[in-house]
Amino acid sequence: MTVDEAAGAADDRLRSLYAATRDLMSATTRAELCRVVVDVSERVLGYPLTGVHLRGDDGHGLVPMAYPPAVRDRFEGEPPTYAPGDEVYEVYEREEPLRLGAVADRQSAAHRGIVVPIPDHGVLIAGTDPPEEPDDARLDFVETLGEHAAVALDGLERESRLNGLHETTRELMEARDSAAVAASATNTAHEVLDLRLNAVYLRTSDGDRLVPVSVTSETRELYGEVPDITPGSVGWTVYDTAEQRVVPDVRRSAAVDDPPPAVRSLLVMPLGDHGVFLAGDERPGRFDESDVALAQLFADTVEAALDRAEREALVRRREGQLARQNERLDEFASVVSHDLRNPLNVAQGRLELLDDDCDSPHIARMETAHERMGELIEDLLALARTGRSVGDTEPVSLERTVVDVWRTVDGGGSLSVADDVGYVDADASRLRELLENLVRNAVDHAGDDVTVTVGRIGGVDRSGFYVADDGPGIPPERRETVFERGHTTADDGTGFGLAIVAEIADAHGWSVRATDADDGGARFEVVVADTAE
Structure with missing residues (x-):
């Protein structure tokens, strides 16, 4: 072939290659796009031994996606998956092409050919049979x-991620609270954005640090105990300046x-006044x-979802407070109506009759006293309209709180806390009070050598945590009455401990029930979120 003929053939290939770009860009799936790449390599560039290998879902290894018969x-079957350490995988990591030599025992789609990167996605292997040494032009x-394949794959991934973000917005x-928003966010970032190392940090009520409310399992494996974000760190700077x-x-x-040894890239996004989203990568x-x-x-x-969850949590607290106040008002109004107002009305009626029968200076004083009693009744009704409610809530670590509580309990028992208890949105001091009463109840009824277990409950319909012991338990017929004021079976008990637990749970908008460990x-379950409602 003359130089002019070779140049003409090269021009034809180039025109055909750019014409095939339209097919690449119109592909709607990765599999379809990879088949187009193989077809172009085989038909236009003259490489019958072609394979496209892309990064697997786990991020480790290049998986065969498309290849001709x-x-x-x-290979007498499917080509291999190339793992880190293989020279083909190094093409993907370094984004530098590789010429394959003639090595008889080599596991390659072509004994002599080339491997080029598909940047950020995988590699394209191209060879001929019989083997030919590719020139620089080819x-x-x-x-x-x-x-071109990388650009088309970028477009597909971008569209897929946008669709995925749209689907997960709902x-x-x-999500019912900020902890649930954080959990949904880390899962979405992992599954939709392919950010395996990510975490959502939310601020504490005192504002002196950001705590990792939700992290991926890969992040936990890398860090061990995930640290808080404190002033002076890059994460705190992003939170403080609201700049990514x-x-x-x-x-x-x-x-x-x-930084962790395996992390090279870092991305930190502000979440308004709530905290930050952090993602890392090994590359x-x-x-x-x-x-x-x-x-x-x-x-x-995520920031909008956190805003909404915070607003709705405030609304729920206010609605719960109003409902409890109304219940107290109704109860008190019933007592006032039957035990005070009726006798007072009878006395006022008799006083009017007495005023008709005689003229006495004492009658006016009695009328004044009746009016005063009426005013007092109204004041008492007004007092009943007030009540206790929780303060500001924040993500509180259950593990840290229950461990602190355990240190204050006298006895020689043991405490076991599950690894996944995580955080719960709560008034920190009220949550501590709730846990103190549950732990002391276990010690009072099961003895100083009791074993107390704290774990997470979760499912389709509800989520929360439980406190269980290995004591005698609670008979089924008494599991409702144990939360009533004054109910106790302990000789020195006051009967208010579990009633306080129920009131604190109710103040948060939670529910609590007694069941078997x-x-x-005994096992007490505190349901923080009930999605079946």
């Missing part, structure tokens, strides 16, 4: 095809103190403009 025949064509907006921060490589940034430069734009849209949605003791 000739490749299946070569290598450029394959690299161009890989770059879930975020329906992208750190391409934490190892080269003075803003990140003591440097992981977050491009598209990632940041999607993360900003996501963070705005797994080993036969």
Whole structure:
């Protein structure tokens, strides 16, 4: 072939390659797009042994997505998945092409060919049979095809993530409290945005730190005990200034103190007055403009959901307070009507009759006394309209609270707290009071050697936590009455402990019930959210 002929063939390939770009950009799924890439490599560029391998869902390994029958025949089945450490995987990591040499025992789609990166997604392997050494021009064509495939895959992922964010917006907006919003947010970031290392931090009521209310399991594996965010850190700066921060490589940034060894990229998005969303990745430069734009849209949605949850929590507290006040008012009004107003009305009627029968200076004083009694009754009714309610709520660690409570309890028993008890939106001091009464109730009824267990309850319809013991338990017929004021079976009991538990739960809008523990003791379940309502 002459130089002019070779140049003409190269021009034809280039025109065909760019014409095929339309097919790439119109593909609606990853599988369809990968099949187009293989077809172009085989039909336009002349590589019958072609394979597209993309990053797997777990983020580790390049999975075969598309290849022609000739490749299946070569491997006598499906081509391999390339794991970290393999030279093909290094093409994906380094984004540098690789020429494959003729190695007889090599597990490759082509014994002689090229591997080019599909940036951020995987690799394209191209070879011929019989083996040919690719020239620089053909290598450029394959690299161009890989770059076009990356652009098309970026578009598909962006569209998929936008659709995913749209679908999960309702879930975020329906979350009952800030802890539920945080849990939904970390799950959405993991599943939709492919951010395996992420966490939602929310501020405490005193405002001196941000606590990790929800984190992914991968983040826990990396950090162990996930630390709080305190002033001076990059996360606190984002919270304080309400300005997002992208750190391409934490190892080269003075803003990140003591980063985890495996984390290279860091993305921190503000969540208004609530806290921050934080995401990391093992690769440097992981977050491009598209990632940041999607993360900003996501963070705005999470912030709106937190605003809504906070408003609705306030409304629920006020509605609960009003309902309890009305109940007290109704109860007191009943007592006043039957035990005070009726006799007072009788006395006033008799006094009018007496005034008709005789003229005495004492009658006026008696009328004044009756009027005063009426005023006192009205004042008492007004007093009944007030009541106790919880203060400001915040994400409170159940584990830390119950461990602190246990230190104040006399006895030689033991405490067991499940790893996943997490946080609950509560008035911290009232929650501590609730747990103190439950723990002391266990010690009072099960003895000093009691074992108290604290864990999380959850399911489709409800979520919350429980406190259980290995004592004698509570008979079924008494499980409702144990929360009544004055009810006790202990010789030195006051009968107010469990009543206080019920009042504190009710003040938060929660419910509490007594049931059996797994080993036969008593178990008190505090239901924080009941989605079946």
